[in-house]
Amino acid sequence: MATTASSSQKKANRIGLELQPYRGSKTTLCAGCGHNAISERVIHAFFEMGIEPSRVIKLSGIGCSSKSPAYFLGGAHGFNGVHGRMPSIGTGAVIANQQMIAVGTSGDGDTGAIGIGQFVHLMRRNLPIIYIIEDNGCYGLTKGQFSPTADLGSKLKTGVANDLPPIDTCALAIELGASFVARSFSGDKKQLTAVLKAALSHRGTAMLDVISPCVTFNDHAGSTKSYAYARDHDEPLGEVNLIPYFQEIDVEYDAGSTHSVKMHDGSHLLLKKLEADYDPTDRLEAMRILHETSRRGEFATGVIYVEPDKEDFIELLNLVDEPLSTLPLERVRPTKAALDEIMEELR
Amino acid sequence: MSPTGVAVQDAAAGSSSRQIVNDFNIQVATVNGSGSQTANMVLFRSLFQMGIPVSGKNLFPSNIAGLPTWYTIRASKDGYVARKREIDVLVAMNGETARDDVMGLEPGAAVVYDEPMQLSALRDDVIFYAVPFDKIVAEVCPDAKLRRLVRNMIYDGVLAKLLDVDLAQVEAALNKQLGRKVKALALNQAALKGGYDYAVEHLTKQDPFVLESMGSSGDKILIDGNAAAALGALMAGVTVVAWYPITPSSSLCETLIEYLRKYRVDKETGKATFAVVQAEDEVAAIGMTLGAGWAGARSMTSTSGPGISLMAEFTGLGYYAEVPAVIFDVQRGGPSTGLPTRTAQGDILSTAVLSHGDTKHLMLLPSSMVECYSMAIEAFDLSERFQTPVFVMSDLDLGMNAWMSEPFEYPAEPPDRGKVLDAETLKRLGEWGRYRDVDGDGIAYRSLPGDGMPAYFCRGSGHDADAAYSERADDYEDNLNRLAKKFETARSAVPVPVTEREGEGTVGILAYGTTHWAVLESCDQLAREAALAPTYVRLRAFPFTDELGAFIDRCDRVYVVEQNRDAQMLALMRMEMSPERIAKLRSVLHYGGMPIDARSITDAILAGEGHALAPANGDMPA
Ligand SMILES: Cc1ncc(C[n+]2csc(CCOP(=O)(O)OP(=O)(O)O)c2C)c(N)n1
């Protein structure tokens, strides 16, 4: 449930805020919906990282999953756009004000079907944004049709089996050049919080595919996106731990069994290796893991791929440091002499 | 022949034939990709420099190389710059079309042609000048590989001589055109001279067409509408541009990029005060534009018909969630891919109400280079003031052809950024809600991400005055009603119509955009041929302002002239006006893809007014 109080609520974070300001309005999604659990993790991750909600912009497309931004960070600006087009709204907003921290939620239909084109190009651009796919293998809001992430053979409640292969959004994102790609499960609080915190430490696109069961339309036997199936087939790549830049590294870790990645903001991402020598900064390795686990009918979770220092879209555009949206007139309107010069050239 | 409107003057002393001075139409028929652009622009610029009112229309195929293309240059001492159908001087360079090109001429026309085509036997009522282009180019351009590039410049030389233009004038134009490209300049100069010398030695002037200097171009400029709009956006302080290439709008953003790189990079840091994104399609382009507008940037996109269709859903979001955006629509022939390289005013109706549900959008209707510039600036102000997408409805003729223009004025006013919440306003209001109509004009205060003011959740789903999700009937109706009120407020903020000709009777003409230039000329034809003096009013925006209704009330009949099949502007008027006013409206329509010409309008109005004159073509009065 999204609104269950936890013991950390009373404590203030490093900027002196309690958990409450990180919450949003009361959820209108079904009780037990995976999306609610994800909202709850977003609330905690932003709280723990001590991010001022007013520095955040929330974005989404259309679907049950796209309603989520209303249920976290009530003090942040939000834009619930049109179906499948969150990437373009996000791109415009982030380049207009690069100082905002952008977080978007989308669905597997919103991203994998109608929005696949914009998704693909967002990944290519490495726009600084946390892009969460709340993946339930179906269209929740239109009552349970298959989505493009539904597995081959997975069954609807009516018994109809899906006859097309799924799109693996993580593999696609890596292929397209995304710089942070993770998969998690809405039921794994600890891992999802850590992955979200890691995403917040990343500069560039952080793409998170979070298995998020739809209790109403896709949680039955025969579905490969049910809670039961997800629990049984979740294959963590290892424990994920994010030591934020503002904290001392006080955990002891063995360099032989733990992989440490220094994130762009100075945080340390510690990944305890379960797979013998899995290196999340190795793109080929990441693709191998994704293909091997999916062949076994499992899904690998954790941070699958990370490239901490890749140039992001803001750098590529060579933008001034201040938000474009509020540049003063003298910096955006050329002088009269400039116009006169242009007129002279045209004579 | 008597191409309409051609003034026949008495021959100058010493010449046995009559002369037609500064009042004829030159057409160059070539193959696209053959490098005729430079030669045509040099010719065009020569006339411009001589102070002769000149207009150029490029008729080109939707293809990169190898298909027929025509460039028409009209000299008009009376200042008419609309297209004229009759061709007086033809330069035939394309064997494929030469026969048709010649057969389409009026008697008395002159033809300069590439000698091997042997056209002179085709007709005996036009004057032929054979020019051996290959032979001349071989003499003036030793490098065989470069000959193709300069071959066309020869006809500029030939025409200079035939039309009695000072060669220095053409050389100056060439210099301006190629200035910095030293090698190309030298080669072209040689070709120009080669053509001129050939004409001096081998051609005897037999036609009446001559050009005479009318002074100078003064401080006038030469520019196309896309570049003019780009300059407007630059001066408006645009910061985010998202676009997807499409003819005929591409050059708008491409020119803008050039200006932004030159004038909007911070001197000290070398960093850009703008972002341009070539999006993956028009859906993404408008999405980015809206995202940036929501975040407080001045943002824009430019496109043409197919892109407008794709932008429909997002435009509805912009309207309903109240997000500023500026969209330039450089119209071309539709529906579907239609005629990508031909002009039209065919997106008027669909754009006015673009998207599902009840929507209405602000549209600005530029007619000239100055308006492409000033309305671009105005569009940004209106979109932020009314927090809504604003469309600037240009067209191919305006956007891609070069036009003479008065120079542009530096904006006198700072931008109008609209109602953006600040601490003072918040204090005054006490309580703020994103969509509360506190001023009674339908326009609410918005806050921007990162500005420290209260946040809101922007959405295209049902919402109440505080931007909270709502499916309540009263919230929905209140919102739609306020949006309608906002549109009413806009009615008194958009550019008013201009009375271009104050007439005498009770006949009116209404037009907009590029149609204007043909209507001006048509007014003179109507006066000359039928002593008709209609009052001509030019529309400049949607929503319609009160002046339009008042004008119709003054008339018995109003001819609405436009370049589409379905009388789209008239249809919009029908949506808003009383039956009495609607009953007065007549349509004059033109939609072949070529810019509208005065003759078509004149014939249609004469027929409509009961003057016995059958329309010469398919343009019908309704
Ligand atoms: C253009 C358009 N087409 C169709 C719809 C209907 N629609 C709303 S949500 C949705 C699918 C949502 O699925 P998903 O993105 O997986 O989100 P979920 O509800 O499963 O979280 C569809 C098809 C729409 N809103 N807009």
Ligand code: SF4
């Ligand atoms: S229908 Fe499914 S996805 Fe939508 S809220 Fe209910 S459980 Fe969640």
Ligand SMILES: [Mg+2]
């Ligand atoms: Mg879904």
